[in-house]
Amino acid sequence: MHTPTPEQTAAAEAFATGAHLVIQAGAGTGKTTTLAMLAHSARRQGRPGRYIAFNRAVARHAAREFPDEVACGTAHALAYTAVGRGYQARMNAPRQAGWRTGAALGIDDGMSVRIGARKVDNRALSYTVLRTVTRFCQSADSRIAPHHVPPLRGAESEPLHAQLAGLVLPYARTAWADLQHPDHGVVRFEHDHYLKMWALREPVIKADFLLLDEAQDTNPVVEQVFTAQRDHAQLVLVGDSAQAIYGWRGARDVMSGFDGRQLSLSRSFRFGPALAAEANRWLAIVGAPIRLTGSPRLETELHRVRAPDAILCRTNVGAMVEVIRQLEADRRVALAGGGEALSALARAAHDLEAGRRTAHPELMLFETWAELREYAEFDPAGRDLLPLVELVDEHGAQAVLQALDRLSPETSAEVTVSTAHRAKGREWASVRIADDFTAPDDLDERSEDGSPVPGPVDIDEARLAYVAVTRARSLLDIGGLSWINNHPAGDPRHEHGRPGAGGGRERLKGRSERPQA
Numbered sequence: 371m372h373t374p375t376p377e378q379t380a381a382a383e384a385f386a387t388g389a390h391l392v393i394q395a396g397a398g399t400g401k402t403t404t405l406a407m408l409a410h411s412a413r414r415q416g417r418p419g420r421y422i423a424f425n426r427a428v429a430r431h432a433a434r435e436f437p438d439e440v441a442c443g444t445a446h447a448l449a450y451t452a453v454g455r456g457y458q459a460r461m462n463a464p465r466q467a468g469w470r471t472g473a474a475l476g477i478d479d480g481m482s483v484r485i486g487a488r489k490v491d492n493r494a495l496s497y498t499v500l501r502t503v504t505r506f507c508q509s510a511d512s513r514i515a516p517h518h519v520p521p522l523r524g525a526e527s528e529p530l531h532a533q534l535a536g537l538v539l540p541y542a543r544t545a546w547a548d549l550q551h552p553d554h555g556v557v558r559f560e561h562d563h564y565l566k567m568w569a570l571r572e573p574v575i576k577a578d579f580l581l582l583d584e585a586q587d588t589n590p591v592v593e594q595v596f597t598a599q600r601d602h603a604q605l606v607l608v609g610d611s612a613q614a615i616y617g618w619r620g621a622r623d624v625m626s627g628f629d630g631r632q633l634s635l636s637r638s639f640r641f642g643p644a645l646a647a648e649a650n651r652w653l654a655i656v657g658a659p660i661r662l663t664g665s666p667r668l669e670t671e672l673h674r675v676r677a678p679d680a681i682l683c684r685t686n687v688g689a690m691v692e693v694i695r696q697l698e699a700d701r702r703v704a705l706a707g708g709g710e711a712l713s714a715l716a717r718a719a720h721d722l723e724a725g726r727r728t729a730h731p732e733l734m735l736f737e738t739w740a741e742l743r744e745y746a747e748f749d750p751a752g753r754d755l756l757p758l759v760e761l762v763d764e765h766g767a768q769a770v771l772q773a774l775d776r777l778s779p780e781t782s783a784e785v786t787v788s789t790a791h792r793a794k795g796r797e798w799a800s801v802r803i804a805d806d807f808t809a810p811d812d813l814d815e816r817s818e819d820g821s822p823v824p825g826p827v828d829i830d831e832a833r834l835a836y837v838a839v840t841r842a843r844s845l846l847d848i849g850g851l852s853w854i855n856n857h858p859a860g861d862p863r864h865e866h867g868r869p870g871a872g873g874g875r876e877r878l879k880g881r882s883e884r885p886q887a
């Protein structure tokens with residue numbers, strides 16, 4: 371058992387008062403250890419509680435540290451017991467193509483509607499209907515509405531979206547009505563469906579206290595249920611606001627703005643002071659409420675590394691570029707999370723190259739590769755697809771697919787390539803940041819000496835950079851993030867407690883549902 375740090379002791383003492391708490395826990399600061407301390411003290415007081423995790427793996431990991439009196443699980447598990455169980459018969463239905471479900475909902479097989487320059491066919495419409503229902507299920511809303519209809523690549527503008535919503539909503543409402551039958555229906559019953567049904571029943575979770583983990587990325591539907599318990603249960607929100615990287619998916623940082631006592635864990639047990647200083651540069655840019663202290667016993671170095679254990683990329687396509695490079699250098703390479711998402715994109719690119727339409731949700735409104743290339747090159751919303759277009763133009767979709775076939779499992783790989791999103795919650799001894807973490811564009815201004823003025827750092831990009839740099843234990847090569855050394859926001863003298871010192875100008879990026887291809 372460790373000797374608790376003063377911050378861990380403060381968290382335990384604050385918990386004992388019964389007050390609602392927000393615990394900002396920086397990267398590697400012993401969050402699970404601290405929560406387990408709270409849970410053990412509650413057991414001694416005979417207080418039953420519940421720990422709610424983001425996914426089952428995290429819940430299982432926590433359960434090993436927690437006393438039996440604290441039930442560990444996900445919000446979905448609670449919803450399953452209360453509601454989902456009754457839909458068991460529908461949940462085992464075989465998967466079927468979205469267009470078949472669409473057909474069963476009344477979407478005509480040969481339909482094709484023009485929205486702006488794009489043709490929406492029955493496949494695209496069916497996909498959009500099902501996504502609309504899912505987005506509604508993840509929201510805190512009580513009815514399906516136009517904003518639940520996902521923006522489609524190539525038809526993002528407001529009037530085109532309104533037109534699309536008009537087309538989609540009647541089918542989405544039919545789909546939701548279909549899902550209410552416990553034992554028969556045409557739409558495949560998914561976990562998010564019973565979660566929403568549970569939330570709409572305004573459930574009361576029986577517990578003296580509730581611990582919500584990864585609270586910086588909470589779906590509105592879970593937030594709604596959780597915060598509704600505040601009158602009968604002590605609520606403890608734990609997470610790291612600076613690691614909120616799922617806003618693009620509709621998640622919210624419920625820690626900022628929550629009415630509770632604010633505490634922090636800032637001593638990192640993962641890395642030493644030099645890396646803590648690098649992390650703090652990004653924490654300053656995002657205006658985070660905490661700064662990290664490294665462990666004096668750990669010496670983490672920051673310099674170039676030729677053969678790191680992990681290479682962290684900003685985008686899926688950036689990860690693909692790294693996989694190809696590592697294979698060319700004859701290294702056994704793994705891709706965190708597997709290659710399926712990239713294979714699907716490469717197959718879609720292959721279809722378009724061959725002049726066929728694709729069912730891939732990112733590319734389904736484009737009829738030819740040339741059309742997609744034009745969108746990526748000239749439409750600001752499509753700019754983040756440009757690396758994909760360039761990758762396929764340079765190597766060909768077939769070569770990309772062949773490279774993905776040569777991936778090794780992580781256990782036998784010499785290097786793991788990951789996106790920063792996938793790397794969240796993980797750590798490696800040595801890490802290199804890939805070169806797709808590019809600097810913000812320069813402004814159209816010149817400084818006194820005539821040099822271009824760098825644009826402000828986008829806050830979302832800075833959060834992702836913070837997640838990426840804090841994955842290393844012994845060695846970090848900041849690689850693609852080196853530009854920060856010459857950017858005014860990276861200068862520690864610029865901090866002075868200014869929240870969001872990176873500025874607020876949004877960099878142009880796609881408004882699709884994925885962060886970036």
Ligand SMILES: Nc1ncnc2c1ncn2[C@@H]1O[C@H](COP(=O)(O)OP(=O)(O)OP(=O)(O)O)[C@@H](O)[C@H]1O
Pocket residue numbers: 372373374375378395396397398399400401402403404639640
């Ligand atoms: N007071 C302490 N003194 C020394 N080591 C500690 C202390 N508290 C936690 N640790 C160590 O810090 C490491 C990370 O802790 P833990 O596993 O609880 O964090 P986590 O929740 O998994 O990770 P993170 O903090 O990144 O979210 C563990 O090796 C743990 O033993």
